[in-house]
Amino acid sequence: MSVTLQITKSNVAVLVLSRPEKRNAFNSDVIHELIQCIEHANTLDIRALVLKTEGKHFSAGADLAWMKSMADNNYNDNLADSMQLAKLMQVLAQSPHPTICAVQGAAFGGALGLIACCDIALSKDDAQFCLSEVKLGLIPAVISPYVIKAIGERAARRYFLTAEVFDAHTAKQLGLVHQITGNLDCALDNLLQTLIDNGPVAVKAAKALINDVANKEIDNEIIALTAERIAKIRVSDEGQEGLTAFFEKRPPQWQL
Structure with a gap:
């Protein structure tokens, strides 16, 4: 299992993606595990749902080996696969609980969809972001409704088309993240306490x-x-x- 879900003493669900050797890139198995854990968390009586990853980077987006295998499949297989990613974004975006994302290192491609689907996003001060799909001849289609809602159409017109890498301060200016910090754990704890007091x-x-x-x-x-x-x-x-x-x-x- 690459995904774990734990409930803390404060009644917060912490969802952790742990594939640091793959820069926490996701494939069909990871997407399935994330959906299952989020759907389960959505049924629980909890105070918040936190999305984190282990290792140096938040997520490189789609796993390259998985993308290569999907390129060899037909349209219908690719459509079914894309619908699973769409379901992941939907169950996260529609969670009844406050959702918080903690971002470190690189967050590329589909990872920005996960960030945009969360209610609140915290970022390490040295994090980097990129909507990298067009570099591979692809488009950020499934995540686009959520990312455009977060950063606006005008910013999307630049970063969807250029696939530029941008830093945490730009991500905050765009509205993709809410807070930049040098200590993610401390910032997350403070934010959770603020939520729990309400x-x-x-x-x-x-x-x-x-x-x-x-x-x-x-x-x-x-x-x-x-x-x-x-x-x-x-x-x-x-x-x-x-x-x-x-x-x-x-x-x-x-x-x-």
Whole structure:
């Protein structure tokens, strides 16, 4: 197994891809394992899902030997294979939990899809990024909806077409990553503590709200939806506890 899923004492699921000898490149087996672990994590009552990799590099994207084998297959085989990668991106992007990605070293090709699918991305200060597909005569097709949503169409027009390598500071300017750090573990621990201090139901509801509201026209339907959501959570057990704790100047129960 190249992928492991562990639940910490803080009730955080940590998903680790461990193929450092292959620069954590993924093939059909790795994609299958990632899907299984993420789908399982999505059913759990956890506070967050963290995606990490072992070794010097986050991921080189697709495994070269796997790509070579797929090049020898017909269109239908390639389509089925691509749909599995699409499923991986979908189950990660649609996770009901807060998802965090920790990036070190090189993140190339499809790896940028994994980063863009996560809610929050942390990057080591010396990390490097590249949408490298066109160098191989390919395109970043399956990951494109998620990467374009993260960095915008204008930036995609440059980096999809040039396959330039860019650094962590550029990745942050583009919106691909949120925070640059010299110590990934410390930054991750601090971020997780910040998330865990918040209401667990509210955090998941806030993520669902983003998914339901983003890129929608502000019409009567959206106005009604948002009013209903806040009314519902105000009268919920967690909402009542959070407000009561605030006015009583004490920690809410979920922090105890």
